[in-house]
Amino acid sequence: MLGKFFESLYNKVFVNIVIQGSITSIYMQECSKKDVLRTVQQDFNTLTVNEEILSFVSSYIKETPFYYVAILDMSTEQGAVPTCDKNRVSFFHNMTSSEYKCKDEKWTYYTGKVELYGIEKNYKEVGLDFIFSPFTLVSNFFKDKINSDVALYILAEENTLSLCIFEHSELLFAKYLIVNTVDAGTYDMSDASLELINEGVNLDEVNALEEMEDLDDLDDFGDIEDLDGIEEIDEFSQINENEEEFHEEAMLPEGNDENFTRDYDRFTQIQETLGSFYNDKKYDSQFVQSVYIADSVGVSSELKKFLEEEMFLSVYIRHIDLGEELAKLSKLELLNEA
Amino acid sequence: MKHSYITPRHKSALTQDVQLLLSFFTITILMLFSTYTFLIYKNYVFTSEKETVIIEKNQLKVSLSSMKSKIEYIEKQKMLSEGIYTKNIVLKDSMVNLFDLVPTRITLSEAKLQEKGLILYGITPNKDVYNFMLQAPLRSIFHRTYSSFYPAKNGWLHFVSTNYIDEEDIASEH
Numbered sequence: 001m002l003g004k005f006f007e008s009l010y011n012k013v014f015v016n017i018v019i020q021g022s023i024t025s026i027y028m029q030e031c032s033k034k035d036v037l038r039t040v041q042q043d044f045n046t047l048t049v050n051e052e053i054l055s056f057v058s059s060y061i062k063e064t065p066f067y068y069v070a071i072l073d074m075s076t077e078q079g080a081v082p083t084c085d086k087n088r089v090s091f092f093h094n095m096t097s098s099e100y101k102c103k104d105e106k107w108t109y110y111t112g113k114v115e116l117y118g119i120e121k122n123y124k125e126v127g128l129d130f131i132f133s134p135f136t137l138v139s140n141f142f143k144d145k146i147n148s149d150v151a152l153y154i155l156a157e158e159n160t161l162s163l164c165i166f167e168h169s170e171l172l173f174a175k176y177l178i179v180n181t182v183d184a185g186t187y188d189m190s191d192a193s194l195e196l197i198n199e200g201v202n203l204d205e206v207n208a209l210e211e212m213e214d215l216d217d218l219d220d221f222g223d224i225e226d227l228d229g230i231e232e233i234d235e236f237s238q239i240n241e242n243e244e245e246f247h248e249e250a251m252l253p254e255g256n257d258e259n260f261t262r263d264y265d266r267f268t269q270i271q272e273t274l275g276s277f278y279n280d281k282k283y284d285s286q287f288v289q290s291v292y293i294a295d296s297v298g299v300s301s302e303l304k305k306f307l308e309e310e311m312f313l314s315v316y317i318r319h320i321d322l323g324e325e326l327a328k329l330s331k332l333e334l335l336n337e338a
Numbered sequence: 339m340k341h342s343y344i345t346p347r348h349k350s351a352l353t354q355d356v357q358l359l360l361s362f363f364t365i366t367i368l369m370l371f372s373t374y375t376f377l378i379y380k381n382y383v384f385t386s387e388k389e390t391v392i393i394e395k396n397q398l399k400v401s402l403s404s405m406k407s408k409i410e411y412i413e414k415q416k417m418l419s420e421g422i423y424t425k426n427i428v429l430k431d432s433m434v435n436l437f438d439l440v441p442t443r444i445t446l447s448e449a450k451l452q453e454k455g456l457i458l459y460g461i462t463p464n465k466d467v468y469n470f471m472l473q474a475p476l477r478s479i480f481h482r483t484y485s486s487f488y489p490a491k492n493g494w495l496h497f498v499s500t501n502y503i504d505e506e507d508i509a510s511e512h
Contacts, residue, residue, distance in 0.1 A: 006351030065353045068346055099343050116343055129346035136341045333342050 011037060013060055013067040016326035017123070019074060020297065021158035022047060027323020028060050031331070041323060049125045057126055068334070070130035070326045071123065072137065077112030080135040080164060080174035082283070084108050092282060107171035109133040132329050134162035135174055140332070141294050141325055151290040152313070154270065155320070158297050161266060163273050165288060172284055173277045177269045179262065263303040271311060289313065294320040441471040456480065458499040461490055468497055476501050
């Protein structure tokens with residue numbers, strides 16, 4: 001009772017750490033009981049917690065003991081499976097070395113225990129209060145969409161993609177992918193973690209490429225020219241309505257060579273992953289006709305073009321401020337704690 | 339429903355600064371409270387002492403008035419005793435004088451001293467001895483003197499002399 005009283009006297013500060021490539025972005029949000037009082041964002045050209053970051057964070061948290069530091073999980077061993085049943089979870093993934101949590105009694109997201117401890121260790125100077133899975137962030141960000149028909153939802157970060165397929169709020173498939181791992185190598189993780197990253201990428205790429213050959217099944221759609229009349233189909237006309245909502249976000253930058261390469265990498269990863277979803281008997285494969293991209297890095301129009309032209313997907317891109325979304329999740333978490 | 343893999347660190351409003359501030363305020367409040375309590379106690383003691391003193395003062399007043407009345411009474415008694423003593427002295431002197439008055443030839447058998455009178459019983463050889471030697475001085479002292487005689491077996495006379503002092507005459511004399 002006394003603690004609640006004291007808590008009400010202080011503002012809450014949410015410190016959200018976002019890693020984008022070789023940059024650590026700190027997004028601060030100071031909130032009163034009802035309102036957001038101020039937000040500050042600053043980028044640091046480092047991946048470790050240095051003096052500069054510490055002094056920046058300290059300058060905002062020194063006024064209140066109620067500050068919460070959140071970070072998005074960047075473990076390579078993370079993912080999500082479409083069940084909460086402990087007996088069925090192992091059917092999708094071996095959880096012995098994983099930390100996992102059930103969401104909405106419908107699906108489970110997990111991450112590697114060792115990497116989780118590694119993240120906590122790397123940020124021990126500033127201290128972490130929340131480590132969120134990108135899959136919960138995606139489901140929360142697209143909570144107005146995931147209760148609709150089957151669609152692919154992607155969180156696009158600088159070097160990673162978090163893909164998940166939802167149908168009426170039920171997770172069908174999820175995968176965490178590393179894009180352009182050569183550039184991402186500057187992140188100071190343990191050797192074991194880097195090894196795991198490399199292993200994960202290699203295995204995924206090899207398997208996915210092999211499975212791409214199975215995409216011949218897509219021939220079942222018949223002549224591609226039949227798709228010219230796609231807008232005449234009712235379901236797709238409904239999608240056009242959604243497209244209006246994303247109109248503002250659809251103003252995408254023209255890609256330069258570097259962006260083009262990166263977006264092409266993203267496209268191939270998405271294509272391969274969708275292929276593995278269609279072919280893996282473990283998953284309840286359904287035809288995905290829409291893809292919603294939560295764009296945190298500013299993907300170029302090329303990615304949208306690739307997905308629309310090569311995979312015949314309806315692509316909707318919504319810009320996401322990862323720091324702000326992490327702050328939202330932190331607040332939600334605190335509400336649940338209370 | 340929890341989203342985070344880890345639980346947040348415990349947050350307490352009691353930071354070091356707040357703890358220091360609270361300690362300071364607590365000590366100050368305790369000191370003020372103890373001072374207040376001490377003052378209340380002292381006030382209570384003072385009030386009770388004051389009440390006791392007032393009661394004692396009243397008692398002393400009562401005692402003083404009682405003693406005054408006793409002193410008055412004692413003084414009166416003293417005055418009375420002095421009066422009695424004086425009277426006794428006077429009476430003694432009177433008695434001595436009286437017995438000095440009685441000549442050797444007259445024998446007194448009884449004398450009754452009254453407030454305003456003196457009755458003498460005795461024996462005299464004869465009336466003349468009595469009249470000249472005893473009645474004359476008695477008449478000079480008392481206002482009224484009455485004598486009666488009756489014969490004794492040996493030929494002498496028993497006498498009864500009754501003498502009175504009148505109040506009016508005493509007042510007029512004063």
